[in-house]
Amino acid sequence: MIKVLIADDQALVRGGFRVLVDNEPDMTVVGEAGDGAAAAEQAVACRPDVILMDVQMPGVDGIEGIRRIAAEPALSGVRILILTTFDEDDYVIAGLRAGASGFLLKNTDPAQLLHGIRVVAGGEELLSPGITRRLIARAAKPDAAVNHDVFAQLTTREREVVALAAQGLGNDEITRELVISPATTKTHISRALAKLGARDRAQLVALAYRYGLVKGGGE
Template sequence: MTIRVLLADDQAMIRGGLRRILEDQPDIRVVAEAADGAEAVSLARRLRPDVCLVDIRMPRLDGLEVTRALAGPGVADPLRVVVVTTFDLDDYVYGALRGGAVGFVLKDAGPGLLVEAVRAADAGDALVSPSVTLRLLRRITAAGPPPSHDPGPPLSAREVEVVRAIARGCTNREIAAELFISLSTVKGHVAGVQAKLGVRNRVGIAAWAWEHSMAGGS
């Protein structure tokens, strides 16, 4: 099955490069390109692509606004948005994840990671550039434990293991192998954690884990 992708970036050269990388894959097809955020929202709502690759800094609407419009809280039928950017800033990362993005990839991460992010998003998984994940984990670890008045919802011991694995960037299959449980059991735990935390996807789980200093252990 072909993964249909929308590209949103205000630089035509960047869009062309991303298109070549993606369409070199037999299972990915770029169905539309947008040169600004407002055009991206309009095309995405009309075409309903499987994955939207969105830059941060664009005219009219920036990438965070596009993400919230297509995947944020209150969106009845959210699309899968992966933010692809040059700007490795914490505010952008958190803004994208809280806005509903299912991935955050730096443009200099290489074509392999970009393709992996598209496939992960289409499969319902998520991917954040390893350098971004490492920095966020270090920041959370340095900040110490969360305030005692905000412990978060109660999670079972197994759910905590799943949350920590998701925060490390593990896929469902990798979690199943690590914890010696079935793939369907992992999916059940992920769905249960999402319901308890009130988040839409596994990136929301990872963001919660980072904020509650749960991402570093096992």
């Protein structure tokens, strides 16, 4: 049973998500929160598998909520999905850096939302290729030129795989692009995660932006 915590400042939104999730035989809502502080508190109390986290909430917003949850060792297995709209790109990037496992559009199809919950609960990432490419294109600037100290521990192939993942390519697309086997792609991703100390693929994307492995604005 996948335990879900819903964090949103609008009671009607939380109620809609609750009905959707609770109608699934393999999911249950274990808690609700109206802001990021309450989400962090509820996460400790309820120990959910997945948190659906709104970002724009009064008081403590979702980004700070994610930071608090990611900083709690006992919650290391909790996966967080940011709920976003098209005009919240900065929040998405900040959320990925803070420790979120991916993002969904608030107006996503219900079946896709449920699929997304299952995907991240299973330990995989949830990054929409189209939105990821758009985020990269709209990123004003990376924090710096390529920081070779950060990526020096990666092999050339691992850097290529991380860069492609950051451009929104899924494993199948990376496999075709580099003409390698699916197992090899997964191995490179896993090794890059371990070497960079990233908790999941979403953080690989954030690192690729932040340290210039992938540049915004089509550079």
